[in-house]
Amino acid sequence: MLISEFLTTSFQNVRSSKRTDELHKVLLDEVLNNNSDWAEYGWQFEYQLPEDGFGGTFDIDIAGFKNGELKVAILAKAINSNVNKNIKNYANTTIGEAARIYHAPGVELEKVLFVSVLPRVAPRFNNQGNITGFDDVVSAKNRTKVNGILNLQYGGVVESKDLYYEIENLKQMTNKEEFDVIQIKNLDELVIA
Secondary structure, eight states, X not given: OOHHHHHHTTTSSTTOHHHHHHHHHHHHXXXXXXXXXXXXXXXXXXXXXXXXXXXXXXXXXXXXXXXXXXXXEEEEEEOOXXXXXXXXXXXXXXXXXXXXXXXXXXXXXXXXXXEEEXXXXXXEEOTTSBEEEEEEHHHHXXXXXXXXXXXXXXXXXXXXXXXXXXXXXXXXXXXXXXXXXXXXXXXXXXXXX
């Protein structure tokens, strides 16, 4: 399955472990297609880091190991709706999680990637599932840039990547039920430096 295929049903069961598992699988495929150097690594989903920088445990969505040592940590999100009201929380979470992973005792990471897959324009739903408006996600993300801070703190080891796409016929939809299966277009390609 490709990310584009995953996205067609990404509004279904947004909190289910099945959806999360599918996201992790398609994202790892995309990562490996764009960085052949990591093809030789061993990969594990939902890896629990025994001790993070705060002294607790931490679950890494996709973990890459070289010679048995954790070298790559990928944290994934597929955000669909009501994005603008949570945009600062996403940024704060990214900064905090970067510190927890990067400063884990005994771990020397090559790369920490925060990958978000999100629509350029996202619906806003009320409690009844009706669309009450649309969020300009790209504009909101541009007002909440984290890569500059991450680069200052981690010298390029930690990065945030946003893969944007468009939902076809978005402005003609009126409620959540119409998002059960969507068509997408103009999905960004993942580029890893």
